[in-house]
Amino acid sequence: xxxxxxxxxxxxxxxxxxxxxxxxxxxxxxxxxxxxxxxxxxxxxxxxxxxxxxxxxxxxxxxxxxxxxxxxxxxxxxxxxxxxxxxxxxxxxxxxxxxxxxxxxxxxxxxxxxxxxxxxxxxxxxxxxxxxxxxxxxxxxxxxxxxxxxxxxxxxxxxxxxxxxxxxxxxxxxxxxxxxxxxxxxxxxxxxxxxxxxxxxxxxxxxxxxxxxxxxxxxxxxxxxxxxxxxxxxx
Numbered sequence: 001x002x003x004x005x006x007x008x009x010x011x012x013x014x015x016x017x018x019x020x021x022x023x024x025x026x027x028x029x030x031x032x033x034x035x036x037x038x039x040x041x042x043x044x045x046x047x048x049x050x051x052x053x054x055x056x057x058x059x060x061x062x063x064x065x066x067x068x069x070x071x072x073x074x075x076x077x078x079x080x081x082x083x084x085x086x087x088x089x090x091x092x093x094x095x096x097x098x099x100x101x102x103x104x105x106x107x108x109x110x111x112x113x114x115x116x117x118x119x120x121x122x123x124x125x126x127x128x129x130x131x132x133x134x135x136x137x138x139x140x141x142x143x144x145x146x147x148x149x150x151x152x153x154x155x156x157x158x159x160x161x162x163x164x165x166x167x168x169x170x171x172x173x174x175x176x177x178x179x180x181x182x183x184x185x186x187x188x189x190x191x192x193x194x195x196x197x198x199x200x201x202x203x204x205x206x207x208x209x210x211x212x213x214x215x216x217x218x219x220x221x222x223x224x225x226x227x228x229x230x231x232x233x234x235x
Contacts, residue, residue: 017055020092024051027093031115047096050082057086088122091138105133107151112138117162119145125167137172 028041028048035041041048053076061069069086077083081100084090088104091112096102101119104110107130108122120142124132128151135153136142143162148154155172166181175185 020055021052023092024048024094027095027113031095032097046080047082047099047102050076050080050084050096050099050102051090051094053079054084054086054088054090057084058088058090061086088133107131108133109135111136111140111156114139115141117142117144121147121149123147123149125150134166 025038025041025048028045029035029038035045053072057069057072057076060072073084073086082096082102084102084104085106085108087106088108088110090110091114093113094110095113095115096117097115098118099116102116102121104122105124110122114136122134122136122142126132131151133151134148135151136148137154137156137158139157140154140159142148142154142160143164145163146160146166147164148160148166150167152166152169154160154166154170155174157173158170159175160166160170160181161175161177163179164177164181165179166176168181170176170181170183171186173186174183176183178184
């Protein structure tokens with residue numbers, strides 16, 4: 001049997017697909033403390049179902065099959081509440097936690113070991129043509145309700161806080177919060193590839209108000225000390 005024959009190619013494709021599916025299940029086990037077993041994950045996790053259906057749709061899309069990839073994408077959206085355009089590129093170990101309301105645009109590129117939470121949008125900013133959606137590098141965590149818009153790049157190991165709207169490139173190993181998104185922490189060092197503590201991100205607006213409040217307290221204390229009338233002058 002020749003190496004390029006249909007059965008051999010089919011066996012090779014099946015092995016690669018099985019390897020990717022196993023990696024997807026492993027990603028859920030590693031990042032979701034509620035996951036109890038492979039069978040439960042495979043049967044009950046909508047984020048995983050959306051990713052698997054997308055992998056099929058994307059394969060057919062790249063092969064030039066008309067109509068069917070879009071139909072699979074819409075079926076996945078109906079089934080899971082997650083919309084991944086059939087043209088989007090998704091790496092290994094991709095994990096969508098819960099996932100309701102997640103939208104991923106056509107020219108989005110997602111690296112390995114990326115984690116998204118519910119309500120995340122990886123979208124465009126208008127009617128540009130060509131590359132118009134973000135590139136998400138390896139080990140990125142994007143928290144609940146965040147939007148990453150336009151043909152920008154989120155660097156390796158970066159974290160995007162809940163509700164942030166990111167419109168500019170994010171350097172590697174940095175944390176972005178706020179509307180519009182602002183880089184608040186850049187370690188300059190590679191952090192853990194699976195860091196899901198997006199609830200403890202800094203809030204630069206709150207920090208600014210706390211600083212102003214502390215300065216006002218000091219000014220009030222100085223003002224009171226300057227205008228305080230000695231007790232003997234009140235007699």
